[in-house]
Amino acid sequence: MNDAPAQELPDLTQGVAHADLLHAGKLVGRVGEAEVLLVLDGEKIFAVGAHCTHYHGPLVDGIAVGGEIRCPWHHAAFDLSTGEALRAPAFDRLPCWSVERQGDRIFVRSKREAGPYVQAPTGNIERIVIVGGGAAGFSALFELKRAGFTGVLTMIGAEKAPPLDRPNLSKDYLAGSAPEDWLPLRPASYYAENGVDLRLGATVSAIDPAKGAVKLEDGEELAYDRLLLAPGAEPVRLTIPGADLPHVSVLRSLDDCRAIIERAKTAKRAVVLGASFIGLEVAASLRAREIEVHVVAPEKVPMARVLGEEMGAFVRKLHEEHGVIFHLEDVATAIDAEKVTLKSGLSLPADLVVAGVGVRPRVALAEKCGLAVDRGVVVDAFLETSAPRIFAAGDIARWPDPHSGDKIRVEHWVVAERQGETAARNMLGARETFEAVPFFWSQHYDVPINYVGHAESWDAIKIDGDIAAKDCVLRYKRGGKTLAVASIYRDIDSLRAELEMERALGR
Structure with missing residues (x-):
């Protein structure tokens, strides 16, 4: 990834050596104050905006394939010819520039006007x-x-x-x-x-x-x-006594989130019921507000059902390192104004309770x-x-x-x-099959977990790298076939796994 300030990037109006682009396949430069990504895709050279229009991900760290550039963070894709966003989570197109090659140098000077989107037939749909x-x-x-x-x-x-x-x-x-x-x-x-x-x-x-x-x-x-x-x-609503108290909330809507934030302004101790992705992201966010957080969940290892026991154990340890206290293999049986009572008999002081027990x-x-x-x-x-x-x-x-x-x-x-x-x-009349590889990401403090594919069950998990070092790829297999891939700081591997699944369908 190139984090250099724009003024330190090569000035593409002055040209760069074709050999430099040939070596790397992608190169970030500038045209005026704009950061521009040069991409060599096959024999063609393209110049587009250097950052994904979703969360500003660095496209230089992504993959260029089949006339597309794919974002390493959340797998948005853009057409290199037009800059058009081809798939979510990006909606806005990338700016594009004209590319000139003179001898062994490549120049980028003029920005191109956006062309029209390829319109779909609308028939008599009104x-x-x-x-x-x-x-x-x-x-x-x-x-x-x-x-x-x-x-x-x-x-x-x-x-x-x-x-x-x-x-x-x-x-x-x-x-x-x-x-x-x-x-x-x-x-x-x-x-x-x-x-x-x-x-x-x-x-x-x-x-x-x-x-x-x-x-x-x-x-x-x-x-x-x-x-x-x-x-x-x-959200699944709690049915235990005290579930309707004002300091108890679920998190689905903006109003839900506003209510939690308002309560968090004065809260000192929070209990999160559920160790799902949402529950643990809430726990991390409340820790960022310096609130004591306890997580209560019935499972033995958080998120083991989705990520497996080794990755689940890592996620638990990561949260514990940030001060979260877990109460696993336990559930809440009652809530009152000051505490949450667990099935084990333990009472947890709480002036904020967030229920994330599923949807x-x-x-x-x-x-x-x-x-x-x-x-x-x-x-x-x-x-x-x-x-x-x-x-x-x-x-x-x-x-x-x-x-x-x-x-x-x-x-x-x-x-x-x-x-x-x-x-x-x-x-609108197209007959387009939905074949997109499922993808999601979850953020826990400074650790992103990317997941492509879908595995409701598996008979083996192949681990490449070191989970504890936050540098790993996990492949969830059934009958020898990879159904899903989870990764931490292995963005290219995540993109490649997605491509492999697409190509298995002949795409």
């Missing part, structure tokens, strides 16, 4: 309704507008906030290191400016597939030519209107449900995963975004 204002709903909306859809587009979100960067609710925003205005995926003005009828704090009470209409709780009826169900998941897909609406449901809303390879014209994406969708051969449902942000993109194109 009215689209999106139910859900989360990752899948927003990415579908964005893709529809980018693809040129000019009909009536309505988004109905149960939350009061417009679509936001939900992963940060348990990470930087909760920790106090990111401002709230960093959360919205687009400014509030974006929706009206792009002709989107955004209904926040609204609930759909019924769907009539035969009529092609949704009915809102207030009685209003909206017709659709295509409907996307993307309501996400809801459930919001499938009630789908069940009510007769869609096929099996531990999620059943969709085909095109993300279409059992009812024509109705698609589903995100936390509720159970789809045929071509990589594992299983029907799976994944509760991860990037998967939801990519499904929203595919569903949008298919609602």
Whole structure:
């Protein structure tokens, strides 16, 4: 990675040696104050912005393949010719510059105007309704507008906030290191400016597939030519005594996060119920606020079900090094104003309690209107449900995963975004199978864990590197086949694993 200030980077207007680019394949320079990445992909040379438009990841540390540049951090991809964001979590395109080769030197001087996005056919589709204002709903909306859809587009979100960067609710925003205005995926003005009828704090009470209409709780009826169900998941609520006390919260919405932050201003001791990714990210964020944190969970090793026992043990040790106290193989039985009582009989003083004991897909609406449901809303390879014209994406969708051969449902942000993109194109008439390799990341203090693929079970884990040294790749195998790969500070290996899974399908 090149962390040099822009003024110390080579001035590409003065040219660089072709041999330097040939040696490295990628080279960061500058044009004026802009950092520009030169990329050699096959015989072609491209010049694009040096940083991913998602979280500013350094693209020089990524992979260039097949006319794309892929971000090492969260696996966004961009078209090297146009700069267009090809897949989430990035939505904004990269700037592009013209490249000139004179003899053995390469020059970059002029910035190119952005070309039009390749528009999808819209046929006679005039009215689209999106139910859900989360990752899948927003990415579908964005893709529809980018693809040129000019009909009536309505988004109905149960939350009061417009679509936001939900992963940060348990990470930087909760920790106090990111401002709230960093959360919205687009400014509030974006929706009206792009002709989107955004209904926040609204609930759909019924769907009539035969009529092609949704009915809102207030009685209003909206017709659709295509409907996307993307309501996400809801937190599992505690049923123990004291679960409804004001200092007890779940974390799903912006309002939930605001409530935790407000309580954290005066809290001294917090108890987190659940050692999931969300629960442990909350624990890390509260530790950043110098609050004493206890984590209570029924499992023996945190996250062993997803990451295996060795990685789970590492995550526990990492949190303990930062002061988190674990109470494993135990559960809460009651909460009062001052403490949490555990099944073991132990009492933990607490003036803040966060429950992260899992989520459930919001499938009630789908069940009510007769869609096929099996531990999620059943969709085909095109993300279409059992009812024509109705698609589903995100936390509720159970789809045929071509990589594992299983029907799976994944509760991860990037998967939801990519499904929203595919569903949008298919609602406009494309017949694009959803083949994206599942991906998620989790941040624990300064340690990122990347995970590609999906392994609900495995018979072997092959470890390359040293988990304790935070330099490792873990391959989860079943019958000799790699189903998933987890890594710490092995970004290139993570990208390569994703590529290998794609190529196994002939992509």
